[in-house]
Amino acid sequence: MAGDWNDEADALLERAEHLPYGDTKTRILEEAVRLADLHGDIDRGYALRGELIDAATFGGAADKVLVAFAWCRGQQKKDPKRFDPEEMLWKQKWVVGLMDEFPSISRQQIAAALDDLEQGFARVNAGKRAMLKLRYLTAMDMGEVDEAERLWAAWIQTPRDHLTDCRVCELDDELDHHVRRGEWELALRKARPLLDGRQFCTEVPHQTFGTLLYPLFRLGRMEEARDCHQRGYALIAKNREFLATVGEHLEFLGLTDNLERGLALFERHLGWALEHASRRDRFTFYTAAGFLLGRVVSAGRATATLRLPRDFELYQSNSTYETRALAAWMDAQSRDLALQFDARNGTDRFARLRQRTEALRTEVRPFALEG
Amino acid sequence: MDHRFQVSLRGVIDLLSHHLYSSPGVYVRELLQNATDAIRARQHLESQHPGTLRLELMEKQDGGATTLVFTDDGVGLTEEEVHRFLATIGESSKREALEARRNDFIGQFGIGLLSCFMVCDELLVVTRSARGTHPTLEWRGRHDGTYDVRPAAHPLERPGTQVFLTARADMAEWFTPERVRSLVLHYGGLLPFPIHLTVGGQTEHLNRDGAPWSASYESPSERREALLAYGRQVFDMDFLDYIPLRATSGDVQGVAFVLPASPHFNAKQKHRVYLKSMLLSESADNLLPDWAFFVKCVVNANALRPTASRESFYEDAVLERARGSLGVALRRYLMDLAREEPRALQRLIALHGLSMKALALDDDDFFRLVIDWLPFETSLGMMTLGDYRRAYSLVRYTPTLDGFRQVARVAAAQGLCIINAAYTHDTALLERLPQLFPEVRAEPFSSAELPQSFEELTDDERHAVRSLVRVADRALLPFRCGVEVRKFLPAEVPTLYSTDEEGAFRREAERAREGADDLYAGVVAGVLEGAPGQLHAKLCFNYLNPVVRRMARVPDREVMKLSVEMLYVQSLLLGQHPLSAREMTLLNQGLLGLIDARLGDDDEGPENDGGPGSREVH
Known part of the structure; x- marks a missing residue:
């Protein structure tokens, strides 16, 4: 029996390497980790968790990222020579970045994790840029507007070093910033190399297309918006990591009155939302789904035929749903999550995000995607 | 009059040969490209101009260097244009500049000529412009960077344009008739105008066929034969079938060949692509949708944008739409097969199941058509989903292999058929199944669901296990594990640890928390907070097992508790669940306790120091 399991773990690892990011890849690596643990091989368990952290980070399983890292952290504390924390700093950056997506993780815990990471960076004499971006993103997520502005300015002018994210990922974050400020043209100009396929990374331009839908819509550049929707959705349709981006597409479909297609996407991805680890991504999806379903109700459709997961609270075995009830349920989820986030953050960002979506009703401008 | 280039020509040639070109043989490609551009430019002026390209190899009888004369009847150059291309050469010292210049006719002409200096020391270009009346010019360039321009003697x-290259002594191998012929066919075999090669007075028409997919054939079977022969020639492989490809976006045409064997994993295939009939790459891999790894293809694109390395195309909107159309062509072939030759499709599925599963995930119509033919591994052997559904009304599957192992044996003994959906795409397909077929029920299955299929105890039996349940409940509560007693097969299995993915994740989180520092232990607690379920799992005792029945009768509660704990740990290990530190302690203490009990009372009696093995056993 001994020896066998290593081969089996190797085989799992090889299969995982050939899979795109997503549930299957994540599950396979979890299985490999369990094998190592079962046989008490801590070194292998540590190395495999490194792989699992990557897969879960890009496969939409934030809870698994945090748990796998916590285990590795335990080993680092026990034996820092054998398990050098420095080698995991890159991943730790993702880990800390994910924390604010769980309202049950407190402000103090997030602040402590940021400080702890900053000390880790300082120990290896890394520059400040990566840390500034992470603090900026966290402040922004948590609705600390002034602090976020200050950190943005500091981040942008700090030199790059070996621990900063790649230029493409940084550019993608810059786009979010411009879009948030309503700088549509600027965002689109900066996004050009990403849209032309000249630059890309693991999640770029996957997310970028979703980010740019609203700016293009606002500028009336509808053909480009349609391209972004079609190209973008194809990139994200099979990985739950992009649940929030699916939300952006739902919003766009509602705004342009493509309700049939909107419902098809809603039907396909509600299952992700129901069990998604990231509460923040759930919020984005539910808020957009509420908007879309609200549009369906306004269009006079009382019922819709949808195949929704059996564990959905409103599940109907005859597949017939009252659109008003669905819209209300999505809205209630969104409101509940907004309350949790705003309570934890001590700001009103999520309430304001809901107001923004609420106001979209007045902006609807039909545009046929086909033909 | 003599001139000198503005920059070190050596430097530019060095840059080209080391960074831009993979082999000296590309000089043929560059000259073909120049001639093609020139002919196309002339066709803009005179739409009926057919265009011809002539190559002549002049081998010296005395063993001196061979000269290659490359003649086109394209648009030619004026004196002003000659100076422009020379200026381009001067500016071409950066790779980016080179790439940018390639998009313009004159720029490409200059860069193309430069590549010739990889194989010769001196170059003579004789050219006459088709735009108005211009004299014939002669440009002579040398590798040392000097050149002169003058009206041609003849x-x-x-x-048109004539280029004379005299082979450098160490480059003679690139000028043999065989090498020149094969390079021309390699790079320009699809060019739509005739290319003639003259050697020793004999002229040969090299590219008689053009693109084989554009040719006309007597019959479909002749077309099929010709295209499969072409596929064999290009890829050295006997393909099963061919599929015509066409996309308006990017102006793409070509043919896909169905691979005779399943590729290792879902490796992206390397395709051969031509840009405007000139070979661009033999290893383009972003031309087809992800699922289409059951074919290799040859295509020509007239309007896609090549990357700097010229290995593939930029991921832009045009390529995206082209890929969509090519995907539609492949899908249409499969859909037709499904309707007209289902057996052929089933053979294809047997060979390329992974590719077919990937397409089914991408395409609902294809999914509906083929899902019942797709093969799955089950606890009762391999079967198609159709066979499975004919036998069972509920489709049960496990998303992981260890999940499957945990249930396979016991499930099979109860006559339950479970699909092992740990293979690539299987879980995603089965999750999609009820969305597309509302009448079908498909549910993930785990050891948590198993006890539902087990027989309940009678009232008497329930009475008989009352104290076992009470003791076990209390013993396992710290491990967040509930207790149940049922009857199930096989009878040799005393207990089953039943849990689902959520439970397994909570076990993992618990173990991570045990070892982490306060900061991250707190974070893990935060992650778990609010997630449902107090109990991770259930330990199901098998009343058909004789040991379990004896346990239930043991009067000594401590022995009963110890046995429960041992069975708990054993069932965890059998289910391949890693033990937490506390469970490990349980195992160690329990083993010692059992040994202690077997050794019986000796003079000193049982130890009672609170350490391992301190349980009171009588």
Whole structure:
């Protein structure tokens, strides 16, 4: 029996390497980790968790990222020579970045994790840029507007070093910033190399297309918006990591009155939302789904035929749903999550995000995607 | 008059040969490209101009260097244009500049000529412009960077360009008739105008066929034969079938060949692509949708944008739409097969199941058509989903292999058929199944669901296990594990640890928390907070097992508790669940306790110091 399991773990690892990011890849690596643990091989368990952290980070399983890292952290504390924390700093950056997506993780815990990471960076004499971006993103997520502005300015002018994210990922974050400020043209100009396929990374331009839908819509550049929707959705349709981006597409479909297609996407991805680890991504999806379903109700459709997961609270075995009830349920989820986030953050960002979506009703401008 | 280039020509040639070109043989490609561009430019002026390209190899009888003369009847160059291309050469010292210049006719012409210096020391270009009346010019360039331009001693009779290359001594191998012929066919075999090669007075028409997919054939079977022969020639492989490809976006045409064997994993295939009939790459891999790894293809694109390395195309909107159309062509082939030759499709599925599963995930119509033919591994052997559904009304599957192992044996003994959906795409397909077929029920299955299929105890039996349940409940509560007693097969299995993915994740989180520092232990607690379920799992005792029945009768509660704990740990290990530190302690203490009990009372009696093995056993 001994020896066998290593081969089996190797085989799992090889299969995982050939899979795109997503549930299957994540599950396979979890299985490999369990094998190592079962046989008490801590070194292998540590190395495999490194792989699992990557897969879960890009496969939409934030809870698994945090748990796998916590285990590795335990080993680092026990034996820092054998398990050098420095080698995991890159991943730790993702880990800390994910924390604010769980309202049950407190402000103090997030602040402590940021400080702890900053000390880790300082120990290896890394520059400040990566840390500034992470603090900026966290402040922004948590609705600390002034602090976020200050950190943005500091981040942008700090030199790059070996621990900063790649230029493409940084550019993608810059786009979010411009879009948030309503700088549509600027965002689109900066996004050009990403849209032309000249630059890309693991999640770029996957997310970028979703980010740019609203700016293009606002500028009336509808053909480009349609391209972004079609190209973008194809990139994200099979990985739950992009649940929030699916939300952006739902919003766009509602705004342009493509309700049939909107419902098809809603039907396909509600299952992700129901069990998604990231509460923040759930919020984005539910808020957009509420908007879309609200549009369906306004269009006079009382019922819709949808195949929704059996564990959905409103599940109907005859597949017939009252659109008003669905819209209300999505809205209630969104409101509940907004309350949790705003309570934890001590700001009103999520309430304001809901107001923004609420106001979209007045902006609807039909545009046929086909033909 | 003599001139000198503005920059070190050596430097530019060095840059080209080391960074831009993979082999000296590309000089043929560059000259073909120049001639093609020139002919196309002339066709803009005179739409009926057919265009011809002539190559002549002049081998010296005395063993001196061979000269290659490359003649086109394209648009030719004016004096002003000659100076422009020379200026381009001067500016071409950066790779980016080179790439940018390639998009313009004159720029490409200059860069193309430069590549010739990889194989010769001196170059003579004789050219006459087709735009108005211009004299024939002669440009002589040397590798040391000097050149001169003058009116030609022998004017050309018609517009066009002639390039004379005299092989450098160490490059003679690139000038043999065989090498030149094969390079021309390699790079320009699909060019839509005739290319002639003259050697020793004999002229050969090299590219008689053009693109084989554009040719006309007597019959479909002849077309099929010709295309499969072409596929064999290009890829050295006997393909099963061919599929015509066409996309308006990017102006793409070509043919896909169905691979005779399943590729290792879902490796992206390397395709051969031509840009405007000139070979661009033999290893383009972003031309087809992700699922289409059951074919290799040859295509020509007239309007896609090549990357700097010229290995593939930029991921832009045009390529995206082209890929969509090519995907539609492949899908249409499969859909037709499904309707008209289902057996052929089933053979294809047997060979390329992974590719077919990937397409089914991408395409609902294809999913509906083929899902019942797709093969799955089950606890009762391999079967198609159709066979499975005919036998069972509920489709049960496990998303992981260890999940499957945990249930396979016991499930099979109860006559339950479970699909092992740990293979690539299987879980995603089965999750999609009820969305597309509302009448079908498909549910993930785990050891948590198993006890539902087990027989309940009678009232008497329930009475008989009352104290076992009470003791076990209390013993396992710290491990967040509930207790149940049922009857199930096989009878040799005393207990089953039943849990689902959520439970397994909570076990993992618990173990991570045990070892982490306060900061991250707190974070893990935060992650778990609010997630449902107090109990991770259930330990199901098998009343058909004789040991379990004896346990239930043991009067000594401590022995009963110890046995429960041992069975708990054993069932965890059998289910391949890693033990937490506390469970490990349980195992160690329990083993010692059992040994202690077997040794019986000796003079000193049981130890009672609170350490391992301190349980009171009588």
